[in-house]
Amino acid sequence: MRQTMRWICVSCLAALLALPAAAWLAETDKGRKKIVHVMEDESGxxxxxxxxxxxxxxxxxxxxxxxxxxxxxxxxxxxxxxxxxxxxxxxxxxxxxxxxxxxxxxxxxxxxxxxxxxxxxxxxxxxxxxxxxxxxxxxxxxxxxxxxxxxxxxxxxxxEGVVFPYHPRLGRYKLNFYDAEKVCKDQDAILASYDQLHAAWMEGLDWCNAGWLEDGSVQYPISKPREECGKKEAPAGVRNYGYRHKEDELYDAFCFTSNLNGKVYFLKTYRKMNLAEAMAMCQKDGSEIAKVGQLYAAWKLQLLDRCEAGWVQDGSIRYPIVNPRARCGGPEPGVRMLGFPDKKYRLYGVYCFRKNNDTGQDFGNEITRKGQSGVKSAKTHYTSDRLEPSNI
The missing domain is CATH 2.60.40.10 (Immunoglobulins)
Incomplete structure (x- = not known):
């Protein structure tokens, strides 16, 4: 009986090896994405x-x-x-x-x-x-x-850029994942990645409220452990709630923004303004009211330091501090937030954003001039089906 089984197994192996290579690979690697290297004289x-x-x-x-x-x-x-x-x-x-x-x-x-x-x-x-x-x-x-x-x-x-926590006027823990994506975009940012949040924590970011990241996870960075932020005995680090339900669960957001194609500045006026007046004054000055992400980018990358509270686009009051001093909100640098006051009756200054006029047109011309290296202008259209992604 054992000798019979041995011959049966040999016969099975022979039959398998007789199959076309493609069919054999399909059976063994079914359901997995693979890259097959074929070494042949005519292709290499x-x-x-x-x-x-x-x-x-x-x-x-x-x-x-x-x-x-x-x-x-x-x-x-x-x-x-x-x-x-x-x-x-x-x-x-x-x-x-x-x-x-x-x-x-x-x-x-x-x-x-x-x-x-x-x-x-x-x-x-x-x-x-x-x-x-x-x-x-x-x-x-x-x-x-x-x-x-x-x-x-x-x-x-x-x-290179800056991560900042964000919650809307409605308060903390009001955003599902898709809302978080939108509020970051509205403030000239995107949802941060884990790597970006971790790098921000390494630079000292400490925030006690959990927020969405771009991969659908919910996390928060703690540099100074304390009882109200996951126990004082817990080690410092980026605390992880794991992947959460994107529609049903509500948290804050961690947004990421980068270099500005323009300048944020505090508009000097003869009087304080409500939000509508502040927006109109920026427009009159040839600018627009700054978004939260733009203010953070100006603070982090352009070293904007201004100890005057002002309106920004989402209706909050903020001001950027690079060099901390006692009368400007404490010992740590950062963008201070005074909340979301009444839009009509509370009066403050305003932060405006003026965009650069540079359109970057020269790059396409520069690349086109490199014709010797095989680079073509992007304005050229080709119809070969081998240039279609679906055929690759």
Whole structure:
């Protein structure tokens, strides 16, 4: 009987090995995303290398996300190589950024007119992104394909900026996840990532109210443990409530903003104003009333220091302190908040924001001038189906 079973098992193995390779891979790797490297004389091996760690820039800047490749044999026709950049928006979701085939390239969505291949040499798949936005923050995938085989690498784009806690006029713990996304956007910011909140905690951010982060988790940073903030004996750190129900559960928000394309300033007037008058005075001065995120960015990145309370766009009263002094709210630097007073009858100064006039038009012209490196103007449209994401 044992001898019979042995022959049966050998027969099963022989039958499995007789299956086509594709079918065998499909059975063994079913349900998993995989990258298969096929080494054949007519196509060769592609190897992709990207930068370790993070690439750092700021909103409004221009950044290069590095990606280099080499293929064997080295005399492979470069026109057969297809380069694809995508942004990882979720564990299973990707946003198309750029697809290139030879000297042709096509950009997608919000990256149109802002993203170009650097193309400094034959093995360079690096991408340049101009006028970086808050939404560009995150993880990117560089994929190089040569017929049947491919390889990928990842690059993390980080932004220098500032994290700030936020709750609306209605009070604390009034926001579900989608409300939190909206209030951050309304204040010239996005929901912060865990890495951004952790970096802010390392710099001393201490906040006793839990808030949403961009991944759907709820956390809060504690630098000075105390009873009312999770027990005095608990260690300092970023406290984690885990992933919460995005629609039903209510918390505050931790927002993140970056460099300003403009200037925040305290408008000098001959008298104090209510909120409507304050907004009108900023407009009269050729500006608009500053948003909360803009005030935080001006405090953190432009070192705005003003010991005068003023209106900001959400109807709250705030003022930024870089150099603490006794009469300006205590020993710590930060953006002080005096709450949400009556919009009609309480009188204060106002913080305005004046946007720069620079439109960044020169970048597209600069990239176009680099025609020798294979970079084309973003205004050129290509119709090859190999440049469509769905065919890649």
């Amino acid at each position: 091996l592609v190897i992709v290398q990207t930068a370790p760690g993070k690439v750092l820039t700021h909103r409004g800047g221009t950044i290069i996300l590095p990606c280099h490749y080499h293929h064997e044999p080295e005399d492979t026709d470069p026109g057969r190589l297809r380069i694809k950049w995508t942004k990882v928006t979720d564990s299973l979701m990707f946003e198309d950024v750029l697809v290139a085939l030879g000297h042709q390239q096509r950009t997608f969505g919000t990256f149109r007119g802002r993203a170009f291949l650097q193309g400094s040499d034959s093995g360079d798949a690096s991408i340049a992104i101009h006028n970086v936005t808050l939404q560009d923050y995150g993880r990117y995938e560089c994929e190089v394909t040569n017929d049947m085989e491919d390889d990928t690498g990842f690059v993390n784009l980080d932004l």
